[in-house]
Amino acid sequence: MKAFEPIKVHNCKNCGHPMRQFNPDTQMMVCESCGTRFGESVPPKYKPEAPLNPLFKLHELFEKNGVTWQIIGCQSYAGSVEEWDSEDKAWERTPWSFHTWWIINEAREIAWISQDKTGYSWSHKKTVTSGIPAGDRSYEVGSWTMISAVGEFSYIPREAEQVRSYEKDGRSLSILLDENGGNQEIEAFHDVNLDLMDLLTSFGKQSIVDGLKRAKVAMYAAFASIAALVIGFFVMQGFEKTLITTPTVTVNSQSLKKVIPLGEFKMENKGLIELDFLANLGGGNGSFDAEVVVSDSDKTPVAELPLSLWRESGRDSDGPWTESQYRDAPRINLPAADVYTLSLVPDSLKQWRSISLRGKVTRNVVSLLPIIIGGVVALLLGLFLSVRRRKYVRRETGVGL
Amino acid sequence: MSKLTMMLVLLLCGALILLPLWASWQGMGEASVSKQRDAKTGRILYVGSRGWVGGGPSGGK
Numbered sequence: 001m002k003a004f005e006p007i008k009v010h011n012c013k014n015c016g017h018p019m020r021q022f023n024p025d026t027q028m029m030v031c032e033s034c035g036t037r038f039g040e041s042v043p044p045k046y047k048p049e050a051p052l053n054p055l056f057k058l059h060e061l062f063e064k065n066g067v068t069w070q071i072i073g074c075q076s077y078a079g080s081v082e083e084w085d086s087e088d089k090a091w092e093r094t095p096w097s098f099h100t101w102w103i104i105n106e107a108r109e110i111a112w113i114s115q116d117k118t119g120y121s122w123s124h125k126k127t128v129t130s131g132i133p134a135g136d137r138s139y140e141v142g143s144w145t146m147i148s149a150v151g152e153f154s155y156i157p158r159e160a161e162q163v164r165s166y167e168k169d170g171r172s173l174s175i176l177l178d179e180n181g182g183n184q185e186i187e188a189f190h191d192v193n194l195d196l197m198d199l200l201t202s203f204g205k206q207s208i209v210d211g212l213k214r215a216k217v218a219m220y221a222a223f224a225s226i227a228a229l230v231i232g233f234f235v236m237q238g239f240e241k242t243l244i245t246t247p248t249v250t251v252n253s254q255s256l257k258k259v260i261p262l263g264e265f266k267m268e269n270k271g272l273i274e275l276d277f278l279a280n281l282g283g284g285n286g287s288f289d290a291e292v293v294v295s296d297s298d299k300t301p302v303a304e305l306p307l308s309l310w311r312e313s314g315r316d317s318d319g320p321w322t323e324s325q326y327r328d329a330p331r332i333n334l335p336a337a338d339v340y341t342l343s344l345v346p347d348s349l350k351q352w353r354s355i356s357l358r359g360k361v362t363r364n365v366v367s368l369l370p371i372i373i374g375g376v377v378a379l380l381l382g383l384f385l386s387v388r389r390r391k392y393v394r395r396e397t398g399v400g401l
Numbered sequence: 402m403s404k405l406t407m408m409l410v411l412l413l414c415g416a417l418i419l420l421p422l423w424a425s426w427q428g429m430g431e432a433s434v435s436k437q438r439d440a441k442t443g444r445i446l447y448v449g450s451r452g453w454v455g456g457g458p459s460g461g462k
Contacts, residue, residue, distance in 0.1 A: 302434050370425045385410070
């Protein structure tokens, strides 16, 4: 992109800096070097400066929809926005600030880009068709003081000029106030948000756009890993296979410490099994503890798994409560292929006269813990990439929350 | 983000899917058979966690 030819160059009366004029309708120029206004020879007490911005800089060029634009000025405003809070039934005030970048194209047409911490928007000037919506609670009302103006402008901005704005659905009415607080000039704008990737492309930062796209792919891949883990877990559950279903056994005080055979099952490989026991608990509170013994073909016990079933109830300040565990499903990794024998050794039966329970042995069961750990790591990775990407966007565009 | 970094992250994501699924299939994190026996009772020691089965009776609140 080739820089535009200035129509005139004025040397600053204070520092001699060549102030290039691009807009034929310019009425005021502020030296970007020392802040002295055109026609004056004494610089202001506080030097106005354009904000530091990775994209927008005075006289920087960019291309939008095939049209080359050049930045010629910047005004900065600080103040607050009032919004009606329908819950509190009061106006809620939020401190805010924004910058207006003045840009010009080759046909010497002026346009404005508004920047606040949320992003950039192209301000299209519209015809004022309505009155001032003073008191209308559907509008956001802004009260602004200009804190800085650098470059060239097609009007004469007063020092610390006051502006009031009414905004709704991207359409705004901007009222420049005179020294007495009266309305001096009313302008209407339609703000269209600018996509940050498009804006980076406009400034020729294609490599940054590509980097951000890759970061987005990586971030989505991390979050998609969580979904893949969950889907994989449920798919693997589909391979579960019931090896045996035990007969229903009734346990009473005479059965304690006696071995109750539950059946045999064959394992073709080593692996994880689940011994799922479901009980028909007796009435009222009570507890039952037992050992589920798994023995190999040599009748040697290879696993003794605790089984615990209980119910208890009571009353506290919230009223009556009941808690129970009528199902217990211990799991064990069996070390080798073999024919295993399953038996139950009741250990204690408290308060109940008897309980009946049945169980089943399932193989190819999958454990949840690795899925949880993998999911947490993927989530942390996705969040880390998201935060890094946001920081990168903020660094390269100057905006972003 | 550079192409190399993206490839590494995608590889990491692949590992984050495959390794937990493999570990899950292998039953990692579950109890396993132990050769050790309790010195007093002679019972086989139960190794590993019981998973997400909650607590036990509180013995009265």
